[in-house]
Amino acid sequence: MTRFVNPLGRQRPNGFSARVSDIKTWTKEALSLDEEAVVSVNEVACSQPDCPPKQVVVLILCASAPARKFAVHKPLMETGQEDVVDAISALENCSASRFEN
Numbered sequence: 001m002t003r004f005v006n007p008l009g010r011q012r013p014n015g016f017s018a019r020v021s022d023i024k025t026w027t028k029e030a031l032s033l034d035e036e037a038v039v040s041v042n043e044v045a046c047s048q049p050d051c052p053p054k055q056v057v058v059l060i061l062c063a064s065a066p067a068r069k070f071a072v073h074k075p076l077m078e079t080g081q082e083d084v085v086d087a088i089s090a091l092e093n094c095s096a097s098r099f100e101n
């Protein structure tokens with residue numbers, strides 16, 4: 001079997017960009033974000049000892065609310081909708097803005 005290795009290579013497995021857009025969709029649904037909200041999904045290294053080496057960090061930017069972010073401590077390709085929903089329950093606001101019922 002021959003393998004073509006792109007020297008400019010992004011080492012992205014098949015389905016990576018589809019999963020990124022799924023994670024964006026799940027995030028928008030879970031937070032009821034409007035269309036103009038920007039959701040940025042990145043797979044980054046995680047240095048916590050009990051974690052897999054990769055984690056997914058999601059940043060949410062929209063005009064009407066403070067920036068928010070959450071992380072799923074799994075590789076992107078293993079991150080599913082439940083992981084996103086769980087992580088959103090521990091969402092952090094990047095700047096203080098609290099509304100308590």
Ligand SMILES: [Zn+2]
Pocket residue numbers: 046047048051052054055073074
């Ligand atoms: Zn981690």
